[in-house]
Amino acid sequence: MKKKFYVLFCVLFLVNIAIVFAKQDAPSQGFIRKNDFNGNLMNLSNQMAEAKKNTNQPTFEQLMTHSLEHNDIQYIKVENDSGLQRVFSINDGFQERVLRKVVYWLNNSDRVNGTIEATLDNPSNKLTIKMTNDEVITIEPAYTCVVDNKRNICTAKEGEIIVSENSQKVRLKSQSLYDWLMVGWRKEVDGLTKEELLEEALYSRYLSHLGPSYAEFFMCPKIKIEPIDGDPRRHLIYGSALNYSGHHGGDYNKLTFSVSDSNLTGLQVTNLKIKKHISPEESEIQCRTFE
Incomplete structure (x- = not known):
């Protein structure tokens, strides 16, 4: 009789031990819900960050969609191959008018299809646009190049410009911006006419x-x-x-x-x-x- 009670006691003891360990190994319902909440919160945060990133349209895409804003520019610098240069800043009320003008011409330019000639190392005139997001765009006259007596001779294409950002390039037609880039920037007055x-x-x-x-x-x-x-x-x-x-x-x-x-x-x-x-x-x- 005592032997039967001893066996029964051992069986009950082992069952209780198994139940205790099972409870310790199984995560609580509250813990699961907390993990689910944190996971959903992280997913929502990532989605919001991605959405915010997508609203910041790259500058080159703004150029292609004619939606560039002058307020997104820090300054523009124009220089020629003789070393003359001028800088026009968004922080100067009179110079801001120049930024508006350049952006207007860019947004109203026409894209020129076809092959883009290689840009020159030292173009006659060069316009550099520094954006508020630190992107840099360069603009120079478009050139047509021919080989003559083993020499590469390049001449500016009237009314056409090359816009570059990193490895991206596009050829645009804007007679007003072309004329300003070649000559007009030197005549800009510091103040009102x-x-x-x-x-x-x-x-x-x-x-x-x-x-x-x-x-x-x-x-x-x-x-x-x-x-x-x-x-x-x-x-x-x-x-x-x-x-x-x-x-x-x-x-x-x-x-x-x-x-x-x-x-x-x-x-x-x-x-x-x-x-x-x-x-x-x-x-x-x-x-x-x-x-």
């Missing part, structure tokens, strides 16, 4: 009659003057500009107004309007002084 100064002076004169609440509308002023009924003493003035606060983020608002300026009746302001949150395209048109 006499015509622009006159336009700003006239705009400021008429803006002052609108009252202090419109004082911040002085960005990219445009003014147009027409005589009334051919009388040189009476004029109708059309003015427009953007608000300065839009320059520091957010959307621009656009002010438009007209003024009747007569030696008989004085100044009379008419058609005063503010258009809020205008599109980037409309703000570019307002600020553009080039074609």
Whole structure:
């Protein structure tokens, strides 16, 4: 009898030991749920990082889709084979106008199909664009090369340029950018031209009659003057500009107004309007002084 009880006790002891070890080896439900949560969190984080990465379109792709933004540029540098060079920075209000102009020409250029000639080691003129993401783009005139008496003779192709980034190259046609790259950059003034100064002076004169609440509308002023009924003493003035606060983020608002300026009746302001949150395209048109 005692022997039977002893055998039964041993069997029960072994069963309990097996149950204890099984519980220790099996992960708890809470642990499983925690691991699942961490795994899902990591997957979500990776997906968000990948989505953010995909929104940062490479600069060369922006060129191909005509969607390059001047705000994505730190500066541009132009130099020729004689050693002359100029730098135009996004941080300078007057030089920023040059960046806008170059980006406009690039976005409105046409792609030229066919073989791209090898670029020259020392082109006559070279434009370097440094992007805010540290990518570097170079632009130079496109060349047509022929071999004459075992010499490689290259001549610039009128109106065409080669845009390069690392090993990627594309040939574009833009007569305006080509002319500027060859000559125009040397003629850029540090400040406003006499015509622009006159336009700003006239705009400021008429803006002052609108009252202090419109004082911040002085960005990219445009003014147009027409005589009334051919009388040189009476004029109708059309003015427009953007608000300065839009320059520091957010959307621009656009002010438009007209003024009747007569030696008989004085100044009379008419058609005063503010258009809020205008599109980037409309703000570019307002600020553009080039074609």
